[in-house]
Amino acid sequence: MNIAVCVKQIPDPAVPGELNPETSALKREGKLILDDSDSYGVEMALQLVTAAGGGEVTLVSMAPNNETSGLRTALAMGAAKAVLVSDDTLAGSDALSTAKILAKSVERVGDIDLVLTATESTDGYTGTIPAQIAEALGWPSLTFAKSVAIADGKVKIQRQTEAGFDDVEAPLPAVVSVTAGVVEPRYPSFKGIMEAKKKPVDEVTAGDLGFNPDQVGWAGSHQEIVEVRAAPAREAGEKIEDDGESHARIVTFLEGLKII
Amino acid sequence: MRFAFTEDQIALRDATRDLLAKECPPKAVRAQWEGEEPGPSSAWRALAEMGVLGVLAPESLGGLGLSELDLVLVLEETGYFALPEPIVEHAAVAVPLLNDLTTALTGTEIISATAPNSDLAPGATLAHSFVVGDENGLALVERGQVEIGLCESVDQTRSLGRIKWDSKSGQRLDDPRGKGQARGLVGISSQLVGLTRRMLDMTVEYVIERQQFGVPVGSFQAVKHHLADARIALEFARPLVYRAAWSLATDDPDYEVHASMAKAMASDAALLAGRKALQCHGAIGYSFEYDLHLFMKRAWALASTWGDARSHRSRLAQVIL
Numbered sequence: 001m002n003i004a005v006c007v008k009q010i011p012d013p014a015v016p017g018e019l020n021p022e023t024s025a026l027k028r029e030g031k032l033i034l035d036d037s038d039s040y041g042v043e044m045a046l047q048l049v050t051a052a053g054g055g056e057v058t059l060v061s062m063a064p065n066n067e068t069s070g071l072r073t074a075l076a077m078g079a080a081k082a083v084l085v086s087d088d089t090l091a092g093s094d095a096l097s098t099a100k101i102l103a104k105s106v107e108r109v110g111d112i113d114l115v116l117t118a119t120e121s122t123d124g125y126t127g128t129i130p131a132q133i134a135e136a137l138g139w140p141s142l143t144f145a146k147s148v149a150i151a152d153g154k155v156k157i158q159r160q161t162e163a164g165f166d167d168v169e170a171p172l173p174a175v176v177s178v179t180a181g182v183v184e185p186r187y188p189s190f191k192g193i194m195e196a197k198k199k200p201v202d203e204v205t206a207g208d209l210g211f212n213p214d215q216v217g218w219a220g221s222h223q224e225i226v227e228v229r230a231a232p233a234r235e236a237g238e239k240i241e242d243d244g245e246s247h248a249r250i251v252t253f254l255e256g257l258k259i260i
Numbered sequence: 261m262r263f264a265f266t267e268d269q270i271a272l273r274d275a276t277r278d279l280l281a282k283e284c285p286p287k288a289v290r291a292q293w294e295g296e297e298p299g300p301s302s303a304w305r306a307l308a309e310m311g312v313l314g315v316l317a318p319e320s321l322g323g324l325g326l327s328e329l330d331l332v333l334v335l336e337e338t339g340y341f342a343l344p345e346p347i348v349e350h351a352a353v354a355v356p357l358l359n360d361l362t363t364a365l366t367g368t369e370i371i372s373a374t375a376p377n378s379d380l381a382p383g384a385t386l387a388h389s390f391v392v393g394d395e396n397g398l399a400l401v402e403r404g405q406v407e408i409g410l411c412e413s414v415d416q417t418r419s420l421g422r423i424k425w426d427s428k429s430g431q432r433l434d435d436p437r438g439k440g441q442a443r444g445l446v447g448i449s450s451q452l453v454g455l456t457r458r459m460l461d462m463t464v465e466y467v468i469e470r471q472q473f474g475v476p477v478g479s480f481q482a483v484k485h486h487l488a489d490a491r492i493a494l495e496f497a498r499p500l501v502y503r504a505a506w507s508l509a510t511d512d513p514d515y516e517v518h519a520s521m522a523k524a525m526a527s528d529a530a531l532l533a534g535r536k537a538l539q540c541h542g543a544i545g546y547s548f549e550y551d552l553h554l555f556m557k558r559a560w561a562l563a564s565t566w567g568d569a570r571s572h573r574s575r576l577a578q579v580i581l
Contacts, residue, residue, distance in 0.1 A: 076275075187279050190311035190324055193271050 001052035001150065003045040004106045005079065006117040006133065007038040009063045009070030013122055023218075024225040025092060026123055032063060034070035037118035039185035041178050042074045044148055045116050046186075052150060056080035058112070060105045062090060062098060068201055075196035076188030083109060087205040092218030095124075099132030101216065104209040106137060108202075114155060115175040119144055130177035140170035143177045162258060265333065272315075273333035279306055280341040286551040292344040292417040293554065300370060300386060304345045307338075308367025312347075316356040316443075322365050323355070327509035328443060332450045332502060339454025342558045344417040346383035348447030349373035353440050354391045357398065357433045363388075371400070374423055375566040376441050382565075384408050384421020391440070394427050398440055401430035415561040417554075438516060439508065445519040446504045448566045452526035453501050455559040456494045459530075459537040462552060463487060467540055477540075486536040493529035500525045517579050524572040527563035534559050 009032035011017055018027045045057040059074050059082035066086045075082060083105045093101070106112055115137070120127035134141030145157035146165055155174050158165040188196070206216045214220055240246050254260045265273075283303035291297045307313065315331045317323020324330075331352060338347050354371035355364055363369035372381040373391035381390050389402050407424040433440070464487060467478030477483055504522035507515035534556040538545040545552050563569070 072271075076271075187306060187310050188275055189309070190272055190275070190315065193275055194268055194324075197267070 001049050001055035001114070002058070002109075002112050003049060003055065003114045003116060004058045004060050004109055004112045005038070005041045005045045005074070006102050006115065006129070007042065007059050007061050007070065007074055008035040008118075008121045008123075009033065009061060009067050010035045010121065010123040017123065019228060023092065024228045028064050032067045032070050034073040035118065035122050037120070037122055037180050038074070039077070040180055040182050041116040041118055042077050042079060043183045043185040044178050045114075046078045047183060048114070048148065048150055055113075058082065058109050060102055060109070060115075061085070062093075062101055062105075064088075064091065066203055071201060072193075072196045073188060075199045075201075076192040077186055078192060079199075081200045081202070083202045083204065085204055085206065085209065087207070087216075089206055089213045089217045089219075092221055093216050094221040094223035095126040095128045096132055096222060097216045097220050099129045100136050101206065101209060101211065102129070103133045103136035104211070105204070106133070108204070108209065113172045114150070115139070115173070116148075117175065117177045119177045119179055130175055134175035137173075137175065140174040142168050142170055142174060145176050145178045146182055148176055148178065148182065265329075269330055269333055272330065273337060275310065276307070276312060276334045276337045277340075279303070279310060280337055280343065284341040284343055286342075286554055289342045289344060289417060289554050290551070294416075298385070300345055300367065301343075303341075303343055304347075304367055304370075307343075307347070308365070313351045313355060313367055314361070314365040315351060317361050317365060321359070321361045323361065328352070328446060328505045329502075329509040332446065332505035335447050335450040336454040336457075336501075339451030339558075339562075340458045342417070342455070342458070342555055344383075345370065345386065346372040346381070348444060348451060349382065349391065352443040352447035354389075354400070356443065357391065357435055357440050358400065373444060375444070378565070379423050380411065380565070381421055381423050382413075382418040384410060384423070385419040390423050390425075391433065392423055392425050392430070393441075396427065396432070398433040398435045399425075399427070399430040400433055401425045405429045413561055415557040417558070418561055442504075442508055442516050442519040445523050445566050446501065446508060448562050449497075449501045449504065449519070449522040449526035452523075452530040452559060452562050453494065453498050455555050455562070456490070456497070456526070456530045456533040458555050459533045459552065459559065460487065460490050460494060462555070463490075463537040463540045470542075483540055486540055490529075490533040490536045493525075493532045497522070497525035497529040517576065520567075520572040520575045523567060524569040524576070527569040527572075530559040531563050531569075 011028055012033050020027055049055045049057055057079040059071055059079050061071055062085040071082045085101055085105055106115055117130040130143055131141045142157050144160040146160045147158045149156045154169050154171055155176060156169040157176060159168045160179050240249055280303060283306050288301055311324060312334055314323035315326045319325040335348060349372045350370060353373040364371055369388045370386050371389050372383040372387035374381045389400055391398055392401055409422040411420045411422055413420040467483050468476050470477045501522040504518040507518040537552060541552055544550050
């Protein structure tokens with residue numbers, strides 16, 4: 001069982017992010033870290049490979065400045081190797097271009113049975129890339145998995161829904177997006193951390209994957225940032241004078257939030 | 261000569277910091293203080309799984325075969341988060357002296373140690389065995405071989421115990437040139453540096469948030485000066501602690517002197533930071549419900565154990581004069 005995990009290296013969320021005033025894109029010049037939401041996919045992949053009794057986990061990532069800090073964290077957790085696509089022409093790539101590049105990277109690794117992704121990144125939130133990768137590869141797409149199991153050449157997931165979950169299955173190879181909390185990510189061991197820097201990272205450019213500069217980055221983007229506005233301030237809550245029936249209003253309110 | 265930590269050493273520190281931020285928040289320390297969670301914390305088990313307990317153990321015994329310089333930043337983080345278990349006594353004092361580490365590296369066996377010239381050991385309710393000392397050197401004694409008298413400590417997470425042992429019992433440990441004790445001193449000093457950083461961080465955060473006369477109290481010069489004094493003490497202590505770790509790692513003949521310098525400066529820095537933190541917090545700093553006391557009382561306890569600043573300065577004076 002060989003699994004590719006798409007991981008994003010993002011600016012540390014603990015540090016307030018900044019937008020480039022010219023492009024309105026997020027600044028990514030500094031050190032990047034592994035997106036926390038991707039650690040679930042890495043852990044899931046490691047567990048599936050162990051359960052299968054063989055195979056390895058390969059990381060696939062696209063990042064500026066040949067950044068590998070986040071990849072090293074996932075390699076320290078136990079992934080065997082990584083493919084990093086890094087190239088100045090990629091700056092400004094929209095979700096679809098990114099998905100095409102990640103799909104080509106998966107093909108470059110070869111002999112992959114399953115691709116795991118998070119449902120969305122912590123700094124981008126488009127949530128469209130998993131399905132786009134599946135389409136680019138021509139593989140089934142299974143999304144919002146809260147559990148994943150492999151058996152008889154098929155992947156079976158429990159797909160999180162608002163009401164509960166659906167059982168969904170597809171033949172391998174397939175692309176599965178996993179929700180945060182699907183498994184508890186392990187802490188990288190000291191031994192893993194020291195071995196991680198010796199693990200191979202295949203650094204490639206968009207050109208190496210067969211893309212022309214006009215197909216990626218700002219040039220190849222079909223999306224455009226038209227305007228950036230500050231988030232609206234939180235509105236004051238609703239005050240209810242208790243007339244003896246306010247409990248019913250609270251129940252209705254919680255039902256509206258799908259909490260009960 | 262390179263005067264900076266390596267990428268690996270920084271990575272090990274960061275991994276420890278990330279783990280403790282999740283597993284050892286003040287709430288977990290408080291739970292130990294109030295006796296709500298008997299037994300080792302989830303942080304202890306996670307640190308053992310990560311390999312922290314075996315940093316100084318040889319690879320042939322399942323450890324990482326690293327040096328005191330690789331451990332010093334890790335122990336500093338355990339101070340920053342006020343880890344309740346006796347990790348210095350276990351990982352820095354006991355582990356490098358033992359030949360069988362089967363249960364010590366997995367953390368299922370917790371080993372505490374008494375400080376030099378003392379019969380007090382922390383983690384007395386948790387520890388399965390103790391490293392103790394007498395005029396003939398160090399020995400490992402099992403819990404069943406000793407009498408333990410639990411004592412009050414200013415820091416209730418420490419479960420301090422008075423260990424009475426028979427010098428004929430236990431297993432004698434080979435501790436050439438008192439390295440075990442020097443490792444303990446440097447380990448406690450690095451925890452004091454971590455505690456100093458923590459109290460300073462908490463106080464800086466507080467004085468930025470707390471407003472008086474329409475401005476943050478941190479904008480007043482008198483408050484700034486207190487915090488600058490604590491920061492200076494921290495920055496003077498830190499290099500001495502790192503140097504002492506380097507001396508141990510490289511077998512510098514003066515490692516005992518350097519360990520004393522580290523403990524004297526780190527104790528002073530932590531006590532000063534505690535005083536300044538308490539003053540800058542105002543009345544809330546005194547309250548049991550506020551987290552500052554968890555770190556301040558640990559600092560008080562560690563500053564006075566393994567020899568206080570005054571005793572280490574006397575030791576230095578004897579060497580120098």
